[in-house]
Amino acid sequence: MPDLWMPGAVRADVGDHAACDTQYPPKAIAHITWDKNATAAKPVDLVPFANLKSYFTGGGVGMAPHILWSPFTGEFTQFYPADSRSKSVVDLAGGTRTNRAGKVVIQIEALFFPYCRTPDGKVYAQLDDTPYKGWQQLQDWVTSWGVPQAWPMGRPTDFSPHRNEHVWETEGGWYAHAEVPENTHVDPGSWPEFIKAPTPPQKPVYEPFPGxxxxxxxxxxxxxxxxxxxxxxxxxxxxxxxxxxxxxxxxxxxxxxxxxxxxxxxxxxxxxxxxxxxxxxxxxxxx
Incomplete structure (x- = not known):
């Protein structure tokens, strides 16, 4: 069985675990924290990772994801085990249970907002501009839970919503928050491309000259x-x-x-x- 808790992540179990609806295919949902509003003319300092960790274990526990990830430092904190639902998307009564609609529904909140400024003075307009440290580790752990390395509704490239409940219910893979039914958020705006495993070197057809x-x-x-x-x-x-x-x-x-x-x-x-x-x-x- 894959690891319930992502290797290398700080475990901050908030309890209140609940099973997923396993008749649906496995999914991951990509979010950004978007905890500040900034512009190109007026960038804003990035919120410290520790602040968001405290928020999701405190007053914001009702919106906690599985994983809080800093693409700047590669830090991870995990609030729920992989086989439990988390609570980062709206789940309306009577519809698809969005937080649970999959064998797993692993939700990741990347610490980011457009035009955030890091301590070294750099400003980042979109998540894909960041060094996305730890992405390989995160991608591999999510994949270990059977989540396909695919975006059924398209890899996010802007802050436009694209929602299709049939696709959501029938296809496994990665979804932007902007693609989840019953939700109105338009994040994450962008997301790193999947890192493909290196192709093993091809064995030559003929024996090289041995000397x-x-x-x-x-x-x-x-x-x-x-x-x-x-x-x-x-x-x-x-x-x-x-x-x-x-x-x-x-x-x-x-x-x-x-x-x-x-x-x-x-x-x-x-x-x-x-x-x-x-x-x-x-x-x-x-x-």
């Missing part, structure tokens, strides 16, 4: 066995037998010299010791 010193009498390797098969396949079979095909010996030198001559090498260039050019042309399969 001249590799080809010493008695050296055993599956690379030598693969070379042996290729030399036979290209008509350069000067082996006495196929025994010990993975061990470098006189048959390998004779056969490889035949390959070099086939490539129009002569004299010392056809001495039976592989070089990088002739090796590359032999196309020994990667082992």
């Amino acid at each position: 001249t010193s590799f080809f010493k009498a008695g050296h055993r390797s599956p690379i030598i066995a693969a070379m042996h098969k290729r030399l036979v396949a290209v008509g350069c079979n000067h082996y006495a037998s196929s025994a010990n095909a993975d061990t470098w010996g006189p048959g390998d030198e004779r056969s490889y010299a035949a390959w070099q001559r086939k490539l129009n090498y002569s004299g010392s260039a056809a001495d039976g010791i592989p070089g990088p050019t002739s090796w590359g042309k032999l196309h020994v399969p990667n082992v």
Whole structure:
């Protein structure tokens, strides 16, 4: 089972846990705290993270999310376990229980408001401009709960509402507060893109040249066995037998010299010791 409490987050359990409506697909809801109003002409100092933490464990407990996140420092505080609903969206009687409509409905409040000013004097117009420290950690934890890395109603790029109750009820993924039914807020305005896992390096089709010193009498390797098969396949079979095909010996030198001559090498260039050019042309399969 995934971690109920996000690793690395400060736990500030406010209690009052309640189960989600698990017939709906898993979701995450993106918010910003928007605790001050500022403009480009009149930026306002960012509210300290500790102040918001105190708010959500005190007078604002009735609106507490799962996670309070500072995209400036990478700090996290968690108020509810992942499998409980939290209370950061409006939930009207008789409709979709918005705070619960999913196997999980993980709500994240990013500490941010447009044109906030950080202690170093920098002003940020939108969340996506911030360093969004900790985003990888947050994204991975949310994903571990089965929330798809997708925005069914579109990744937020402005403060326009886009709401569709059918999509909300039937598709899992990330939703802006501006996309949640029964709500009127238009945040978060923007959100970081998902960080994709690095693509593992592709194994080369052919075995890279292992170096001249590799080809010493008695050296055993599956690379030598693969070379042996290729030399036979290209008509350069000067082996006495196929025994010990993975061990470098006189048959390998004779056969490889035949390959070099086939490539129009002569004299010392056809001495039976592989070089990088002739090796590359032999196309020994990667082992």
